[in-house]
Amino acid sequence: DLDVCSCAYKLGNIGRVVDGVDACRLAVREEILKGATQIKVMASGGVASPNDPIGNLGYSEAELRAIVEEASNASTYVMAHAYTPRAIARAVRCGVRTIEHGNLVDAATADLMAEMGAFMVPTLITYEGLANEGERYG
Numbered sequence: 001d002l003d004v005c006s007c008a009y010k011l012g013n014i015g016r017v018v019d020g021v022d023a024c025r026l027a028v029r030e031e032i033l034k035g036a037t038q039i040k041v042m043a044s045g046g047v048a049s050p051n052d053p054i055g056n057l058g059y060s061e062a063e064l065r066a067i068v069e070e071a072s073n074a075s076t077y078v079m080a081h082a083y084t085p086r087a088i089a090r091a092v093r094c095g096v097r098t099i100e101h102g103n104l105v106d107a108a109t110a111d112l113m114a115e116m117g118a119f120m121v122p123t124l125i126t127y128e129g130l131a132n133e134g135e136r137y138g
């Protein structure tokens, strides 16, 4: 079975669309109460999401900061799906701890990540999965 980043699938039962600061706070609280150990957000578009291009940003900064605050209140952290320097820098400045993918990071943004104590999870297996199995899984 293919086991790539869950963002390579439709959101379905692993995620939700949330709009607005209050709704973001509620969503984090609900996910924590259901047992989530971390919160992942889509801070940018992606490579497998035709209607959410890679250069787009996800969430407002106020929403990201609220999500980070709620995760921190629950003694955990936020990971962000992000590719571009713009998306990565914005997420890290809002308190996101790990950047998932991050493959287009530039030197200045990598320096910012280091300064902020953030981590990169490059998820390279995702691209092998997409290359080998992407067509079959649509």
Ligand SMILES: [Zn+2]
Pocket (backbone or CB within 6 Å): 005, 007, 008, 081, 082, 100, 101
């Ligand atoms: Zn992702």
